[in-house]
Every structure is written in C-alpha cells, then in structure tokens.
Amino acid sequence: MTRHDAFDLRDTLKTLFVERGAAPEVAAITAEVLVEGDLLGHHTHGVKLANGYLKDLAAGHASGDPARLEIHQTSPVAALFDGHYLLGPYLVRRALDQCREAAATFGIGMVSLKRSHHIACLAAYLQPLVEANLMPLILTSDPAVASVAPFGGLDRVYTPNPLAIGIPGREQPLLIDVSMSTITNGTVAKTRAAGERLAHPAILTGHGEASADPEDYFAEPPGSILPLGELAFGHKGFALGLMVEALTSALSGFGRKDSPEGWGASVMVMVIDPAKFGGTDAFLDETDHLARQCHGSRPADPERPVRLPGEAALARRRAAMENGLELPQDVLDSLREAVQGSSLAGQTAFG
C-alpha cells in the first residue's frame, strides 16, 4: 500500500479548498483537521470528507469566507457564534482559540456555535490543547439529520451526538471521542456499501428488534441506530444523547425546530484550565495514577491488554508521521475524484 506524507496531503487539500473559493486560512485549517482525522485512524471522518465539502462549497451551501462568522460575545467567558455554514474545522478552531484565551484568565471559556458546516473528526482538535495541559470539550449534533430513535420508540429523532474531551497526562494523555449511540451514520453506510454485517447488533429494526444487518436501517418500515446501552441500558444512551442535543442545538437557539437542510452542525466548545481549580501538577499526577491503574488491570484476554482512549490513535499517528500515512481505497478514490476536478489533475499521487 502506498504511504503518503501528511504535509503533502495537507497541501493538496488546501489547494483544492482555495480553488473552490475558501480563504487561505480557512482552507489550511480544514485541510489540517481532515488529515489529522486519518493520522489518528478515523478514516470515515478524515480526508474522505473533502470531496463532499468541496461540492458544498461549489453549490454555495458551505462557505469559505471568514468574514461570514458572526460573534456575539455576551461575557468574557461566553459567546454565541453564528457560523453561516462556514467550513466547520475553521469555526471549531476559532471557538477553541477563543475559549483557550478565556480559560487562561477565568479557568473556563465556552462557545455555542450554530449553523456550522460539518466539523469532521472531533478527536482531531484535541491534541494541541492537551499538550498545553488544558481540557478541551467538543459536543455536536446535526439538526438536519435524524438517525437514532428515542429509547422505547421506533421513529428516528436525533443524531449519534458525539462528545470529545482531551485529558492531559504526562505518561498517557487521553483523547476521548465517543458518540452517544452504538455506532455512527458513517459506519452504517460503510458496512452496507461493503455488503457486510455489523460487528454487533447496533440497528433497531422498524419492528423493534436488534439487528446486525445494516440493510435493516434502510428497510421499510425503516430502522434506526440503537443508543449506547442498546436494548438493556439504552435509556442511559438516550439521556446522554438528549444532553448533547440540549448543549448544542437548544443552547445555540438553532436546531430541529428550524428544519434546517443540508450538511450542518450545532456545536458546543469549552476549554477548562486545571490551573484555576486544583492545580496542573495535581491534575497530571491523578491522570498518571489512573492510567497506571488501568494499564495494571489484568486483561480478560491476555493477548489484548487494557488500552486507554486515544492510546491506539496516538500510536498510529506517530507511526504515520514517521513512515507515511496509509489511506484505505475508498478514501483514495474520493480524493482522486476531488483532484481530477482541480488544477492539480495529473500532478499528484492521486491522479
């Protein structure tokens, strides 16, 4: 398999976004965040998304113009961003920067972001803040999509609603990025396209049964994605999904009630500085202690020692930065399609 240089990939993507009218800073940040997704191993939420972003830029649904961002600063620590469908990675980075500045003085900063375009892989934003001993938090929902049913119900109402948080540690920082559903829309689509079955029954059929067949999601009556906790404990995943809805769409004032269309996101971004609470050193000591306790827990399967959230992703990232990044065929195909419509056609490894 061909290995790609992460910096070359970023340059390629940046060029593609600029050619579709994005400002250089918007293009650069979006390119960086997408490649970061693949570096961490989240190939459904990395470079593969570029083609869709480019199409939305061409169609005028997504914007690459930073002047469109409207900031309502209501206090030194709180702001509402109206993103007017600017590319999501740029908006999330701007929100994180602002929260980081507030946190340096106040211990916390928080931005509620409405009408963002898609924000890609949440884990891709965490590392720079974690390395500065800060805790970034990102929650998101897409008010234009419904794929998860409320616990006990059959009709889709909300989205997988992921939550990401970075936890600083000296030995092993934790990068958490989990949806409040069993699986994401992307996994359903990818598994179906490959003609495969899901690893676990994560679909609720239109008749109320758990199923590992992604076709059941698209059947008549339609299925839905099971909340985290599935049939036994799904009331908890449902509650956590509603929490994300409230902290994203409701808090931003723009959500399902507004019947938005097209790719979008409601987002909450927060940065917490442990220095303003129990102190950075004590925080790091506690993370290190907890990480050692987890690693020290005897594995159920001797071949598979306990792994902390982000541990495998950060190892993959180190290897990819050193030896080059391997991209799955579907990502390459998507990138090739994007390159062919640009001035780079015939001049890159992607055709």
Next chain:
Amino acid sequence: MTRHDAFDLRDTLKTLFVERGAAPEVAAITAEVLVEGDLLGHHTHGVKLANGYLKDLAAGHASGDPARLEIHQTSPVAALFDGHYLLGPYLVRRALDQCREAAATFGIGMVSLKRSHHIACLAAYLQPLVEANLMPLILTSDPAVASVAPFGGLDRVYTPNPLAIGIPGREQPLLIDVSMSTITNGTVAKTRAAGERLAHPAILTGHGEASADPEDYFAEPPGSILPLGELAFGHKGFALGLMVEALTSALSGFGRKDSPEGWGASVMVMVIDPAKFGGTDAFLDETDHLARQCHGSRPADPERPVRLPGEAALARRRAAMENGLELPQDVLDSLREAVQGSSLAGQTAFG
C-alpha cells in the same frame, strides 16, 4: 402501605442531623435533598442514606460544621471548594448557589469540589434550577471506592461515575441522572440482599464473562460492574467514566492517588444560563420541539409509550406531594434504626 408527609420526613431528618451536631442549615439542606431523592423514586439514594450519614457524623468522618468549607475563588466564574467532608448535600447546594450567581452575569459558573462527604441523589438538586430556566450539571466519583474495571480488564479501578443535568422545557423539563456504568454499587448490593438476579447481565465475572448474578461481584476472583455499553460497546462507557474521573478528582487535585478512605466524593458542579448564548426562548422552543418529537415516536411496545428522562420521576413526585410518600421496607427499617438512637424515639411514625 403507610404514606408519609414529605415535610414531616424532612423535619424528622433535620432533627436527627442537628442532634448529631450538624448546624441547622446543613441539617435542613441534607434532610431536604434526601427526601427529594425518595420523592423522585430513587429510594436507594434518599432517606435510606441518613443512617449512614449519622454514623459518619458520630464517628467524626463526616462534618456538619459549615465553617469547615474552604473556598478558593480563582476567578469570578471558577472556584475550588475543599469540603473537609462536610455533608455532601450542603456542599453541592453551596456550589450550585455560587455557580448560579456567576452564570447570571457570565453565562456560566463552575466549582470543583474535593473531599466532600457523599452527595446522595444527583437528580434531587436539579429541579429548582431548571424551573429558573438554567442548566445545572453535576458529575461525581468516589476516589475511595473501585467497582468498575477498565474496558478489557478484570480488576476494578473506578466508580460508576454518574452525571446529572437539568434541561429546562416548558412542556416537559428533562432531569437526567445516569451513571457511566450499567448499574450502581447500590443496585448490586440491594439485588444481592434480596437474593435476586439482576434484570440484565451487568456484572463482569473475575473470569471475564457477563453475568446477571450479583454474587459474581463478590466471588473469588472478584467481579466488577460492566461499563455502559457492556461487552460490545463498553469502550464508550469506559471513556465516559474516565471523563467523569478527570472532571471530578483530577480537576479538584484530590483523587485516587491520595488513597482516601471512607465515604466521600469528588464533584464538579456547573450552571449554564441559555440567556447568555442563543437565548432562553429559543432554548425552550427547541426542548419543547424535541420532547414532542420523542413522544411522537411510535413505541416498540404499544403498552409503553416513549418516556423522557425525569418524566416518570416528576410524575411520582407530584403524586407523593399530593397523597403522601410511600417508602420501601428497607428504607423504613433504616430510618427506624436512626430514630431509635435519638430524642424522637417513640414519638414518630418510625418508632
């Protein structure tokens, strides 16, 4: 079954706490929060706890002296509370009051609370803030206890780690209170005491298998409580459990690394005011819309329509306030024991 008046119960508990040396305001708040737990139907985390709190007051591990609370205010929106094992309900109420004041000006207030005594039922704190159109958030872990193993591991490392959030709504406010594990320590103990099996396999045996037998938790090698998501998706519940550890113990600077003993809690309290983000009316409109969508989802079982988090609890509360509160036998037994050691012996419905 005898029905009890909630106000009488509060008075009884308040008297018991005052007789064990708690200041009247500490005693009153603790009594109110415990009774509130039962009103909402959470009988393992209500009045039943009083006896244990009283014993810890007598033993000197818990304190009822509000002067022991040490507040390190590091910014107008951030504070570290050192609770010195004051009764938890008093500390959490103080933290919520402080966060509420900060949120009125800044949109957000946050307190990290270390060395609290046990904080009872998290849902019991939410309603007054939700009725003021605010979002309270409470997260807690107990650094002296380990009952959940890291995903893939067999040795217990951390606690169920609940998260509570109140979401204002005109038609149906949401009260969320869920642990990041399948079940709580209390449910394991209660089911075992009753000689019953759990409703679902929520125990991981010491050999790595899921089990519904609570005895497997106490067997040799010992079992643990499965994280939310169980064997298939437990990596998500594990990640969320670590998030709560970080936002509570690590952030407060006091945790498992300090090997604390006895009943205690690390707590994070936050209050968010939607008025400082997308606006209160838009927030309420979105909650109402989402609640209607959920209620409108066709039920998998026609006998069991979709219920929102807190919906059943609030209905129970209304009925109990109107017709009196029914307490399970184990709660009554525990209360009787507490009353018998007090000046109230022979003067109440509890002997």
